[in-house]
Amino acid sequence: QQQVKQSPQSLIVQKGGISIINCAYENTAFDYFPWYQQFPGKGPALLIAIRPDVSEKKEGRFTISFNKSAKQFSLHIMDSQPGDSATYFCAASRGGATNKLIFGTGTLLAVQP
Amino acid sequence: DAGITQSPRHKVTETGTPVTLRCHQTENHRYMYWYRQDPGHGLRLIHYSYGVKDTDKGEVSDGYSVSRSKTEDFLLTLESATSSQTSVYFCATRTGITGNTIYFGEGSWLTVV
Numbered sequence: 086q087q088q089v090k091q092s093p094q095s096l097i098v099q100k101g102g103i104s105i106i107n108c109a110y111e112n113t114a115f116d117y118f119p120w121y122q123q124f125p126g127k128g129p130a131l132l133i134a135i136r137p138d139v140s141e142k143k144e145g146r147f148t149i150s151f152n153k154s155a156k157q158f159s160l161h162i163m164d165s166q167p168g169d170s171a172t173y174f175c176a177a178s179r180g181g182a183t184n185k186l187i188f189g190t191g192t193l194l195a196v197q198p
Numbered sequence: 199d200a201g202i203t204q205s206p207r208h209k210v211t212e213t214g215t216p217v218t219l220r221c222h223q224t225e226n227h228r229y230m231y232w233y234r235q236d237p238g239h240g241l242r243l244i245h246y247s248y249g250v251k252d253t254d255k256g257e258v259s260d261g262y263s264v265s266r267s268k269t270e271d272f273l274l275t276l277e278s279a280t281s282s283q284t285s286v287y288f289c290a291t292r293t294g295i296t297g298n299t300i301y302f303g304e305g306s307w308l309t310v311v
Contacts, residue, residue, distance in 0.1 A: 091240070117298050119298075119299075119300075121302075126304075126305075127304060127305070128202075128288050128290075128302030128303050128304050128305050129241070129288070129302045130301075130302065131299050131300070131301075134298065134299075174240055174241065178298075184229070184292060184298060184300070185231075185243055185246060185256065186241075186243070186300055187243075188233075188240040188241040188242070189240055190238055190239060190240040191240050
């Protein structure tokens with residue numbers, strides 16, 4: 086059972102454009118929603134994260150939009166650059182000691198110059 | 199960077215042989231995780247540890263065992279490797295209950311032939 090569904094599977098955006106990746110979750114107990122960025126041959130690295138008590142969080146060109154009622158959250162990359170080309174994973178977890186992250190299936194983003 | 203070192207980084211092994219992957223961390227993080235990454239599946243949790251000698255199963259634990267005899271080391275063992283265990287394995291760590299950020303190592307590429 087896929088608890089976190091991510092779309093699209095791949096995305097091509099022109100330099101300067103907006104990249105949008107969407108995720109939907111099922112478990113209403115989830116209370117932490119991070120996005121990870123992964124370059125080829127490397128491990129995932131935390132990009133930005135949000136908790137359900139806010140609807141939006143922005144860090145530089147990266148913004149998370151969160152819709153609690155719809156159980157959806159999305160990543161927006163403004164002014165996309167070729168250096169943003171990577172695989173992006175959304176994830177979710179519930180609070181508590183173990184904090185096990187459940188990941189989406191990933192989105193391969195290619196930003197064309 | 200949470201000072202996570204995985205070894206070996208690449209390994210080719212034969213079906214039926216035992217394999218051990220090692221994760222070493224230098225940040226004294228309490229929690230450690232093993233994930234596997236496969237196309238179309240994202241990252242899936244195999245096992246995790248919440249302290250020395252305290253471990254538990256994740257969502258894809260069949261065929262795998264783990265041990266943690268020291269805070270800094272978390273070992274993943276494939277008792278009898280199968281072709282379905284060909285994957286990229288990532289170790290991850292988290293500071294403690296109040297820290298949400300999970301840091302990933304660089305990955306171990308395992309091919310079972």
